[in-house]
Amino acid sequence: MSAEALVFYSDVDNAQAWREALTAELPDLDVRIAPDIGDPAAVRYALAWAPPAGFFARFPNLQLVVNLGAGVDGLMKRDDLVQVKVARLNDPAMEAMMASYVMFAVTRYARDIPVFERAKRRGEWEYVHPRPLFEIKVGVLGLGELGAASAKALAAMGFSVTGWSRSPKDIPGVTALTGREGLERVLSESEITVCLVPLTPDTHHLLGAAELALMPRGAKLVNVSRGAVVDELALVEALRSGQLAEATLDVFETEPLPKGNPLWTLDNVLITPHVASITVPALAARDVAESVRRVRQGLSPLHEVDPRRGY
Ligand code: NDP
Secondary structure (H helix, E strand, O other), X not given: OOOOEEEEEOXXXXXXXXXXXXXXXXXXXXXEEOOOOOOHHHEEXXXXXXXXXXXXXXXXXXXXXXXXXXXXXXXXOOXXXXXXXXXXXXXXXXXXXXXXXXXXXXXXXXXXXXXXXXXXXXXXXXXXXXXXXXXXXXXXXXXXXXXXXXXXXXXXXXXXXXXXXXXXXXXXXXXXXXHHHXXXXXXXXXXXXXXXXXXXXXXXXXXXXXXXXXXXXXXXXXXXXXXXXXXXHHHHXXXXXXXEEEEEEOOOOOOOOOOOOHHHHOOOEEEOOOOOOOOOHHHHHHHHHHHHHHHHOOOOOOOEOOOOOOO
Protein backbone atom coordinates (compact mmCIF):
# COMPACT_ATOMS: atom_id res chain seq x y z
CA MET A 1 0.00 0.00 0.00
CA SER A 2 1.39 3.44 -0.91
CA ALA A 3 1.92 5.94 1.94
CA GLU A 4 -0.72 8.56 2.67
CA ALA A 5 0.19 11.81 1.02
CA LEU A 6 -0.11 15.48 1.91
CA VAL A 7 -0.06 17.96 -0.95
CA PHE A 8 1.54 21.37 -0.37
CA TYR A 9 0.72 24.48 -2.38
CA SER A 10 1.92 28.05 -1.88
CA ASP A 11 3.45 30.69 -4.12
CA VAL A 12 4.86 32.62 -1.17
CA ASP A 13 6.03 30.08 1.41
CA ASN A 14 9.20 27.99 1.57
CA ALA A 15 8.03 24.54 0.41
CA GLN A 16 11.28 22.76 1.34
CA ALA A 17 11.21 24.15 4.89
CA TRP A 18 7.64 22.90 5.24
CA ARG A 19 8.52 19.46 3.84
CA GLU A 20 11.39 19.11 6.31
CA ALA A 21 9.29 20.31 9.26
CA LEU A 22 6.37 18.01 8.40
CA THR A 23 8.61 15.00 7.73
CA ALA A 24 10.31 15.50 11.11
CA GLU A 25 6.87 15.30 12.76
CA LEU A 26 5.36 12.55 10.59
CA PRO A 27 8.10 10.45 8.94
CA ASP A 28 5.51 8.14 7.33
CA LEU A 29 3.75 11.00 5.53
CA ASP A 30 4.53 11.45 1.83
CA VAL A 31 4.79 15.25 1.40
CA ARG A 32 4.28 16.28 -2.22
CA ILE A 33 4.90 19.79 -3.44
CA ALA A 34 2.52 20.95 -6.17
CA PRO A 35 2.68 20.78 -9.16
CA ASP A 36 4.52 17.47 -8.47
CA ILE A 37 1.48 15.73 -6.99
CA GLY A 38 1.94 12.09 -8.09
CA ASP A 39 -1.12 9.85 -7.83
CA PRO A 40 -3.94 12.19 -6.72
CA ALA A 41 -5.82 9.27 -5.13
CA ALA A 42 -3.12 8.93 -2.42
CA VAL A 43 -3.57 12.52 -1.28
CA ARG A 44 -5.52 12.66 2.01
CA TYR A 45 -4.39 16.05 3.30
CA ALA A 46 -3.62 19.45 1.79
CA LEU A 47 -1.63 22.32 3.27
CA ALA A 48 -2.26 25.22 0.97
CA TRP A 49 -2.31 28.96 0.48
CA ALA A 50 -4.36 30.37 -2.41
CA PRO A 51 -4.15 27.44 -4.86
CA PRO A 52 -5.71 27.95 -8.31
CA ALA A 53 -9.42 27.33 -8.88
CA GLY A 54 -10.34 23.64 -8.99
CA PHE A 55 -7.13 22.56 -7.22
CA PHE A 56 -8.81 20.55 -4.46
CA ALA A 57 -11.25 18.80 -6.83
CA ARG A 58 -8.35 16.75 -8.22
CA PHE A 59 -8.02 14.73 -5.00
CA PRO A 60 -10.90 12.24 -4.65
CA ASN A 61 -9.79 11.04 -1.17
CA LEU A 62 -9.04 14.41 0.39
CA GLN A 63 -10.09 14.55 4.06
CA LEU A 64 -8.46 17.66 5.48
CA VAL A 65 -7.39 21.05 4.15
CA VAL A 66 -5.16 23.12 6.39
CA ASN A 67 -5.06 26.75 5.32
CA LEU A 68 -1.47 27.97 5.30
CA GLY A 69 -2.30 31.01 7.39
CA ALA A 70 -4.85 32.32 9.88
CA GLY A 71 -7.29 34.05 7.52
CA VAL A 72 -9.55 31.60 5.69
CA ASP A 73 -11.72 34.10 3.79
CA GLY A 74 -10.12 33.08 0.47
CA LEU A 75 -10.79 29.40 1.20
CA MET A 76 -14.41 29.94 2.27
CA LYS A 77 -15.26 31.47 -1.13
CA ARG A 78 -14.17 28.36 -3.10
CA ASP A 79 -16.49 25.81 -4.67
CA ASP A 80 -13.99 22.89 -4.86
CA LEU A 81 -14.11 22.01 -1.14
CA VAL A 82 -16.88 19.55 -0.47
CA GLN A 83 -17.22 17.31 2.61
CA VAL A 84 -13.70 18.14 3.74
CA LYS A 85 -12.61 19.31 7.16
CA VAL A 86 -10.93 22.71 7.07
CA ALA A 87 -8.45 24.04 9.61
CA ARG A 88 -6.30 27.15 9.85
CA LEU A 89 -2.78 27.54 11.14
CA ASN A 90 -1.72 29.10 14.36
CA ASP A 91 1.59 29.15 16.16
CA PRO A 92 3.06 31.16 19.03
CA ALA A 93 5.51 32.92 16.70
CA MET A 94 2.64 34.13 14.51
CA GLU A 95 0.90 35.57 17.58
CA ALA A 96 4.09 37.26 18.76
CA MET A 97 4.77 38.74 15.32
CA MET A 98 1.25 40.13 15.07
CA ALA A 99 1.43 41.54 18.60
CA SER A 100 4.77 43.19 17.73
CA TYR A 101 3.28 44.88 14.66
CA VAL A 102 0.23 46.06 16.59
CA MET A 103 2.44 47.30 19.43
CA PHE A 104 4.61 49.21 16.96
CA ALA A 105 1.64 50.82 15.17
CA VAL A 106 -0.20 51.75 18.38
CA THR A 107 2.94 53.03 20.12
CA ARG A 108 3.86 55.09 17.06
CA TYR A 109 0.59 56.98 17.48
CA ALA A 110 0.62 57.03 21.28
CA ARG A 111 4.06 58.62 21.24
CA ASP A 112 3.17 61.12 18.46
CA ILE A 113 5.87 59.74 16.16
CA PRO A 114 4.10 60.75 12.88
CA VAL A 115 4.10 64.36 14.15
CA PHE A 116 7.88 64.16 14.65
CA GLU A 117 8.39 62.40 11.30
CA ARG A 118 6.63 65.29 9.55
CA ALA A 119 8.47 67.91 11.65
CA LYS A 120 11.79 66.31 10.73
CA ARG A 121 10.90 66.50 7.03
CA ARG A 122 10.20 70.24 7.52
CA GLY A 123 13.42 70.61 9.55
CA GLU A 124 11.51 71.81 12.60
CA TRP A 125 11.74 71.01 16.34
CA GLU A 126 8.09 70.50 17.23
CA TYR A 127 7.52 69.72 20.90
CA VAL A 128 4.47 67.66 21.88
CA HIS A 129 4.17 66.87 25.58
CA PRO A 130 4.10 63.08 26.06
CA ARG A 131 1.07 61.47 27.71
CA PRO A 132 1.14 58.45 30.02
CA LEU A 133 -0.01 55.28 28.28
CA PHE A 134 -2.90 54.59 30.67
CA GLU A 135 -4.56 57.76 29.35
CA ILE A 136 -4.61 56.32 25.85
CA LYS A 137 -7.63 54.16 25.05
CA VAL A 138 -7.07 51.42 22.50
CA GLY A 139 -9.87 49.30 21.02
CA VAL A 140 -9.16 45.86 19.58
CA LEU A 141 -11.86 44.46 17.27
CA GLY A 142 -11.52 40.67 17.31
CA LEU A 143 -10.22 38.79 20.35
CA GLY A 144 -9.24 35.50 18.71
CA GLU A 145 -5.76 33.96 18.64
CA LEU A 146 -4.12 37.10 17.25
CA GLY A 147 -6.47 39.74 18.67
CA ALA A 148 -6.27 38.39 22.23
CA ALA A 149 -2.46 38.14 22.06
CA SER A 150 -2.26 41.73 20.80
CA ALA A 151 -4.77 43.06 23.36
CA LYS A 152 -2.86 41.35 26.20
CA ALA A 153 0.44 42.80 25.00
CA LEU A 154 -1.05 46.31 24.78
CA ALA A 155 -2.55 45.99 28.27
CA ALA A 156 0.76 44.69 29.65
CA MET A 157 2.51 47.74 28.12
CA GLY A 158 0.11 49.99 30.04
CA PHE A 159 -2.51 51.09 27.50
CA SER A 160 -6.21 51.14 28.49
CA VAL A 161 -7.57 48.35 26.32
CA THR A 162 -11.13 47.48 25.36
CA GLY A 163 -11.78 44.53 23.07
CA TRP A 164 -14.74 43.34 21.04
CA SER A 165 -15.67 39.86 19.85
CA ARG A 166 -18.69 37.74 18.98
CA SER A 167 -18.64 35.74 22.24
CA PRO A 168 -17.82 37.10 25.73
CA LYS A 169 -14.16 36.95 26.82
CA ASP A 170 -12.31 37.11 30.10
CA ILE A 171 -8.87 38.51 29.37
CA PRO A 172 -6.93 39.98 32.30
CA GLY A 173 -6.47 43.74 31.91
CA VAL A 174 -8.86 43.98 28.93
CA THR A 175 -12.46 45.22 29.05
CA ALA A 176 -14.25 42.82 26.70
CA LEU A 177 -17.50 43.73 24.93
CA THR A 178 -19.83 42.03 22.44
CA GLY A 179 -22.75 42.90 20.15
CA ARG A 180 -23.56 46.02 18.13
CA GLU A 181 -23.79 48.08 21.31
CA GLY A 182 -20.32 46.88 22.31
CA LEU A 183 -18.92 47.76 18.90
CA GLU A 184 -20.34 51.27 19.07
CA ARG A 185 -18.91 51.72 22.55
CA VAL A 186 -15.42 50.54 21.57
CA LEU A 187 -15.39 52.76 18.50
CA SER A 188 -16.70 55.85 20.28
CA GLU A 189 -14.30 55.50 23.23
CA SER A 190 -11.07 54.48 21.51
CA GLU A 191 -8.43 56.92 20.40
CA ILE A 192 -6.75 54.10 18.48
CA THR A 193 -8.72 51.18 17.02
CA VAL A 194 -7.03 47.98 15.87
CA CYS A 195 -8.91 45.74 13.47
CA LEU A 196 -8.32 41.99 13.93
CA VAL A 197 -11.66 40.41 12.97
CA PRO A 198 -11.64 37.89 10.12
CA LEU A 199 -13.34 38.77 6.85
CA THR A 200 -16.71 36.98 6.74
CA PRO A 201 -20.13 37.90 5.32
CA ASP A 202 -20.86 39.44 8.76
CA THR A 203 -17.72 41.58 8.91
CA HIS A 204 -17.54 42.78 5.29
CA HIS A 205 -17.39 46.61 5.54
CA LEU A 206 -17.91 46.32 9.31
CA LEU A 207 -16.32 49.77 9.48
CA GLY A 208 -18.22 51.94 7.02
CA ALA A 209 -18.91 55.68 6.99
CA ALA A 210 -21.36 55.43 9.92
CA GLU A 211 -18.94 53.47 12.11
CA LEU A 212 -15.94 55.67 11.27
CA ALA A 213 -18.10 58.67 12.22
CA LEU A 214 -18.63 57.15 15.68
CA MET A 215 -14.91 57.32 16.40
CA PRO A 216 -13.66 60.43 18.23
CA ARG A 217 -12.57 63.12 15.76
CA GLY A 218 -8.86 62.67 15.06
CA ALA A 219 -8.86 58.95 15.95
CA LYS A 220 -6.36 56.50 14.47
CA LEU A 221 -7.01 53.17 12.79
CA VAL A 222 -4.75 50.14 12.46
CA ASN A 223 -6.04 47.47 10.06
CA VAL A 224 -4.12 44.20 10.10
CA SER A 225 -6.88 41.69 9.36
CA ARG A 226 -8.39 42.06 5.88
CA GLY A 227 -8.91 45.14 3.74
CA ALA A 228 -12.60 44.58 3.07
CA VAL A 229 -13.46 44.69 6.78
CA VAL A 230 -13.18 48.46 6.25
CA ASP A 231 -15.04 50.31 3.49
CA GLU A 232 -12.01 51.75 1.69
CA LEU A 233 -13.89 54.65 0.05
CA ALA A 234 -15.32 55.71 3.42
CA LEU A 235 -11.85 55.32 4.94
CA VAL A 236 -10.25 57.63 2.37
CA GLU A 237 -12.99 60.19 2.96
CA ALA A 238 -12.52 60.01 6.75
CA LEU A 239 -8.75 60.43 6.36
CA ARG A 240 -9.22 63.43 4.06
CA SER A 241 -11.77 65.14 6.28
CA GLY A 242 -9.74 64.75 9.47
CA GLN A 243 -12.35 62.52 11.10
CA LEU A 244 -9.50 60.01 11.15
CA ALA A 245 -6.11 61.59 11.81
CA GLU A 246 -4.00 58.60 10.81
CA ALA A 247 -4.17 55.02 9.59
CA THR A 248 -1.71 52.14 9.50
CA LEU A 249 -2.82 49.68 6.84
CA ASP A 250 -1.27 46.27 6.21
CA VAL A 251 -4.23 44.90 4.22
CA PHE A 252 -6.36 46.27 1.40
CA GLU A 253 -9.52 45.50 -0.55
CA THR A 254 -7.27 44.74 -3.55
CA GLU A 255 -3.72 43.47 -3.03
CA PRO A 256 -1.19 44.53 -4.15
CA LEU A 257 -2.69 47.99 -3.59
CA PRO A 258 -3.11 49.29 -7.16
CA LYS A 259 -1.11 52.23 -8.44
CA GLY A 260 -3.35 55.29 -8.43
CA ASN A 261 -5.25 54.23 -5.30
CA PRO A 262 -5.80 57.44 -3.29
CA LEU A 263 -4.34 55.81 -0.16
CA TRP A 264 -0.88 56.06 -1.76
CA THR A 265 -1.10 59.86 -1.81
CA LEU A 266 -2.30 60.44 1.76
CA ASP A 267 0.50 61.66 4.02
CA ASN A 268 -1.35 60.41 7.11
CA VAL A 269 -1.35 56.77 6.01
CA LEU A 270 1.37 54.21 6.65
CA ILE A 271 1.22 51.35 4.17
CA THR A 272 2.90 47.96 4.64
CA PRO A 273 2.53 45.12 2.10
CA HIS A 274 0.57 42.48 4.11
CA VAL A 275 3.50 41.54 6.33
CA ALA A 276 2.09 41.94 9.84
CA SER A 277 2.57 38.25 10.63
CA ILE A 278 3.54 34.96 9.03
CA THR A 279 3.46 31.31 9.95
CA VAL A 280 6.74 29.67 10.91
CA PRO A 281 7.08 26.10 9.53
CA ALA A 282 9.16 24.64 12.36
CA LEU A 283 6.53 25.68 14.92
CA ALA A 284 3.30 25.41 12.93
CA ALA A 285 4.18 21.95 11.53
CA ARG A 286 3.53 20.48 14.99
CA ASP A 287 -0.10 21.53 14.81
CA VAL A 288 -0.48 20.34 11.20
CA ALA A 289 0.93 16.95 12.21
CA GLU A 290 -1.37 16.77 15.21
CA SER A 291 -4.34 17.58 12.98
CA VAL A 292 -3.34 14.79 10.58
CA ARG A 293 -3.07 12.36 13.51
CA ARG A 294 -6.49 13.43 14.77
CA VAL A 295 -8.17 13.10 11.38
CA ARG A 296 -6.62 9.62 11.03
CA GLN A 297 -8.42 8.72 14.27
CA GLY A 298 -11.70 10.19 13.05
CA LEU A 299 -11.37 13.27 15.29
CA SER A 300 -11.58 16.97 14.45
CA PRO A 301 -8.35 18.79 13.52
CA LEU A 302 -6.84 21.57 15.64
CA HIS A 303 -8.03 25.13 14.87
CA GLU A 304 -10.97 23.77 12.88
CA VAL A 305 -12.86 26.31 10.79
CA ASP A 306 -16.65 26.47 11.04
CA PRO A 307 -17.85 27.13 7.46
CA ARG A 308 -21.18 28.47 8.77
CA ARG A 309 -19.38 31.24 10.70
CA GLY A 310 -16.78 31.67 7.97
CA TYR A 311 -13.78 31.57 10.36
P1 NDP B 1 -9.61 34.02 15.08
O1 NDP B 1 -10.55 33.28 14.21
O2 NDP B 1 -8.83 33.29 16.11
O3 NDP B 1 -10.41 35.17 15.86
C1 NDP B 1 -11.35 36.00 15.25
C2 NDP B 1 -11.94 36.94 16.29
O4 NDP B 1 -12.88 37.80 15.64
C3 NDP B 1 -12.68 36.20 17.38
O5 NDP B 1 -12.53 36.85 18.61
C4 NDP B 1 -14.14 36.29 16.91
O6 NDP B 1 -15.07 36.23 17.96
C5 NDP B 1 -14.14 37.67 16.29
N1 NDP B 1 -15.23 37.80 15.34
C6 NDP B 1 -15.42 37.13 14.18
N2 NDP B 1 -16.57 37.50 13.58
C7 NDP B 1 -17.12 38.43 14.40
C8 NDP B 1 -18.32 39.19 14.34
N3 NDP B 1 -19.18 39.07 13.32
N4 NDP B 1 -18.57 40.04 15.35
C9 NDP B 1 -17.72 40.15 16.38
N5 NDP B 1 -16.56 39.48 16.50
C10 NDP B 1 -16.28 38.62 15.51
O7 NDP B 1 -8.64 34.83 14.12
P2 NDP B 1 -7.14 35.32 14.42
O8 NDP B 1 -7.13 36.16 15.64
O9 NDP B 1 -6.20 34.19 14.38
O10 NDP B 1 -6.85 36.20 13.12
C11 NDP B 1 -7.65 37.33 12.80
C12 NDP B 1 -7.44 37.72 11.36
O11 NDP B 1 -6.15 38.29 11.18
C13 NDP B 1 -7.44 36.56 10.36
O12 NDP B 1 -8.76 36.17 10.04
C14 NDP B 1 -6.73 37.16 9.18
O13 NDP B 1 -7.67 37.78 8.32
C15 NDP B 1 -5.85 38.24 9.80
N6 NDP B 1 -4.41 37.96 9.64
C16 NDP B 1 -3.64 38.91 9.05
C17 NDP B 1 -2.28 38.71 8.90
C18 NDP B 1 -1.42 39.78 8.32
O14 NDP B 1 -0.25 39.52 8.07
N7 NDP B 1 -1.92 40.97 8.11
C19 NDP B 1 -1.64 37.47 9.35
C20 NDP B 1 -2.54 36.55 9.98
C21 NDP B 1 -3.88 36.79 10.10
P3 NDP B 1 -15.20 34.90 18.87
O15 NDP B 1 -13.94 34.85 19.69
O16 NDP B 1 -16.40 35.15 19.70
O17 NDP B 1 -15.31 33.75 17.91
